[in-house]
Structure formats: structure tokens, C-alpha cells
Amino acid sequence: MGIPNPADREWPNSDQLGQPAADKLFDADAALRRLDGDVELFGTLIAIFQEDSAALLSELSTGFDTNNLPQMERAAHSLKGLACNFNAHRAMQVAASVEEMARTRATDGLSRGVRELGVQLEKLRHALAQWKAG
Secondary structure, three states, X not given: OOOOOHHHOOOOOHHXXXXXXXXXXXXXXXXXXXXXXXXXXXXXXXXXXXHHHHHHHHHHHHHHHOOOHHHHHHHHHHXXXXXXXXXXXXXXXXXXXXXXXXXXXXXXXXXXXXHHXXXXXXXXXXXXXXXXXX
């Protein structure tokens, strides 16, 4: 059967998603360009994200519950990296914000940031699963 060519796949544009390009949950085109069009590798990265993001979000929440800011910083940093694989700008921004708040011990807004990161990651997990299902 062979690996599908990403050029043959019909990608939704920002108009089809009803959102400006900068507000898309992720950018499959940009991610696939970085992967030289390797759809199989992209699928593997999705599977890794699905598994690791849930564990890291749990680690982040545990760090929040126990006031373990270094643990929160590490988890947020890792989540930022996972989201970066997909050009998931909003998730990356929120993870970076949580990481910075934990690093600098700026706890005002940290609870809101953790909640927002959970929301963004859930949206991203859902969108990636839909993409993978084709």
C-alpha cells in the first residue's frame, strides 16, 4: 500500500476551519514539511503525544497540588515541546506561560494557567485523533 503522499491529502484551510490560520489548533502542513512529508512519522508523533501529554498533565497537576514548582516547570516545558511538534501555537503559549510562572515562582494565575493548558491539550488531542483517523 505504501506511505501516503501528504501532497495528495486534502488539508482544511483556515476558512474551512472557521478560524484564522494563527488560531488553528495545529498546523499539519508545517509539521509535515519539517518531517519531509513523512506521514508515518507524523502518525507516530501523534501517538506519542496522546500518551505522553496525559502523563505530563497529570505530573503538572500533582506538582500544583503539592506546590512542587520545579516539577511543574519540567512538566510544562515537556508539554510545550510536545505541542511544538504540531505547531500548536496556543498550547505552546500556555505551556510556556505555566513554565515561566513556575520557574519564577509567580503563582498568581498559575491555577488558571494549569486549567487552560489542560483545555488546550484536550482540544489538541481530539483534533490530532481526528486528523489521524482521516
